[in-house]
Amino acid sequence: MESAEAEPSDSRPEEDGAAPRSGLPPPEQPVATMEDCLAKKMEITVSEAEKRTGRNAMNMQETYTAYLIETRAVESQSEGQCAPVDSLWRRYSEFELLRNYLSVTYPHIVVPPLPEKRADFVWHKLSADNMDPDFVERRRIGLENFLLRVASHPVLCQDKIFYSFLTQEGGWKEMVNETGFQLKADSRLKALNATFRVKNPDKRFTELKHYSDELQSVISHLLRVRARVADRLYGVYKVHGNYGRVFSEWSAIEKEMGDGLQSAGHHMDVYAASIDDILEEEEHYADQLKEYLFYAEALRAVCRKHELMQYDLEMAAQDLTSKKQQCEELATGTVRTFSLKGMTSKLFGQETPEQREAKIKVLEEQIQEGEEQLKSKNLEGRDFVKSAWADIERFKEQKNHDLKEALISYAVMQISMCKKGIQVWTNAKECFSKM
């Protein structure tokens, strides 16, 4: 795609959002407005899914599904032409790679989640098989959703790697790995450690963490029960289908009742069949909820990053304080605290003044460095909090909007189910009364 509009990262070099070195966006980064978002400039669809076989990293045969990503520039109306469609194939693991890259590169952003890797919250009709066509279809929709969310995010949409994910078939993986983002990823252990030992995290993030825990637990509970309810509803409807068969067999021996029975039986069949569509629609609703279930994890990731940074800050401050203390001790010759130094000096005699001087000098340099580092860490932390919180507010609005619509659409579904039920039973009643 050659149009200049479609490559925002080239035309706005100062807004280059690709892989800032420190893992943080430069301060005061102008964020793309909604109109500039990639989503508005480019139509993105994940239009097909295909089963493929290939060799994996361990040189073994494996089957996987590849998804076709189609992109097309949205021309302005005056041109009146349709741009050609570009397309390339990607598999799920590449999507995962993209997302990992984004979450490491933009730790202050709530990165949209991917659809589930394995079918979860199944009820008996759906199989848990990854190759099941229904599952593949729903995953296709989920992946498209993911791409659209990234493309409409004011910050993420400008990322070069994301852009080439959409447009460059070969060599993308290498490009991603070259950014070296894996090295910047915080180790899980470090993060866990920080979470426990941080003393003064921003209260808002602590609350957010609690909220995301609650959200996750309530949504997963809801999805579990919904799956069970769907199962039971399926049972109720399908057993009614048996009526159809028996009525038609019975109608064969009845003279007057025969017609009524036969047509009533037909309506019972219609009733039993109607549940399939109803439940399929409900799956879409469940997927919408699932997205926010996974978003909870993304929220927690941002909180973790904050805690990590805060912990880092606290550790740096602590380190600085202890160095200053050491310096003071050496300078004044007093041993204020019980320390190894104190012990050794008692045992092995004090150091020579030259040694002391040298040490003090080193320490003073370190203190200088430390203070600068502390200052910059402080700044980083504040910036992080600011930009993270801005994104969180954006996320909250998005969440409220989406969930409200999802609930409404659920209500609409229920209404339509009731309407269908009324129709069928009205017809059936007519047939019965004619018996």
Add this chain to the structure above:
Amino acid sequence: MEAEGRVPGPPLPPPSLGSGGEAEADPDPPAGSPGAARGPLLAAAAEVLALDDEEDDLEVFSKDTSLAEVNSFSPSMPISPSSMINQYKFEDEPELRDLFITVDDPESHITAIETFITYRVVTKTSRGEFDSSEYEVRRRYQDFLWLKSKLEAAHPTLIIPPLPEKFIMKGMVERFSEEFIETRRKALHKFLNRIADHPTLTFNEDFKIFLTAQAWELSSHKKQGPSLLSRMGQTVRAVASSVRGGVKNRPETFTEMNDYMETFSQKINVLDKIAHRIYKEEREYFNEMKEYGPIHTLWSASEEDIADSLKGVASCIDKCCKATEKRMAGLSENLLPILHEYVLYSEILMGVLKRRDQIQGELDSKVDALANKKPEKDLFSEEIGKLEDKVECANNALKADWDRWKQNMQCDMRSTFTNVAENNLRYYEETHTRPFSNSTSENAIINDIFKVSTMESRELEQKHTWHVTHCFYYHPYYTFYFCISFLVRYAIVVYENLFAVFSKNNVVE
């Protein structure tokens, strides 16, 4: 045997028998029947197992009063077979009913030997042959069994209504659980009422005694009647004769009936199973839904903006729950008992058909014997004549009762299934029961609920048609609440129309 004295009482107005057959009843006794015991027309045809020699004291009644005063069955000599057919063709007219029976108030009695339940049977009647117009007695299940066996013995080819089973293994219901007792009580009530509605059985003497006698009277009456041995002898003879091929000369009608019953019995059994399965599934659905609603309420606690929507969904789910409960109750009160009754009926009908075959078998075996034993021809021919009449009576009785049964069955099925449909309609309607203003347009409704400005709501409507797979889809602000005005009106219109149609067609038993 059942030769109790009957005195013709004052003529009563024709009971719920209609007037169809009376005009044709031929009161002339058939020639050549010494000691012709002609009993009341109806009962005569029905009594086929009575021994021939005890009918002297029976009188022939005139057309009108005979019908009204059929006190019991006894003689085996019908006035004229053809007239009998017409007798059985009347419609049941519930408005002319003069016998009202209720079964209620189960009480348990504990004695040293056993524990059992008695039911109160209250009878209200305007019939002359009843000494009083109101009776209240207590009966236990055994008494009902006794009544049924007496009726079966007296009218082998009439369709005696089914009794609830002794012990229901299927549901593993404990013998004295409340649910079991209530189900049984309802079935017993139905049993007695069906007998009361039957043109012949309603005048059965044992039935009357059952309804009116005090406990000690009943037990002493029970002890009378044919000895066990003599009855067993009859059964043995009957079985023996049937084995010899009572099916050979079966008239076409009864073969058809047999085939029909076989299929019907199959189908009704399957329907019974289906209905139970549906009930079970609905119950499980209900159980899950009970948990589903509160989750939304719980979620709303941690949200601000969407708390209301969540609470709305929660309340609708709860409404759904309650509606499901009602739906289940409707099933268990209406469909399940009827299907069960007809399952039992199918067994009864197969039995009736067999008995008819047995009677025919008796005749056939005698006819065969005649062919081989020339000298006793005269005696045989008389016997055979009697048997022929017996068979004919039995056939006619069965035919008429069969037609009546089929009509009732049709009626019952129609009303039951219509009821099921209504039940389900109510269920679907009830999940949207918030009464609403008179707003007709959807926009107005949306505005009303959400106080959304008209422009906003119009905007939202324009974005209505998004591809469903697109995650950013917008919908107008529909909720459960909105649909009422639309749906209830729609449903009510439909419902009213159907109710009109339905009430014309429905013949309540």
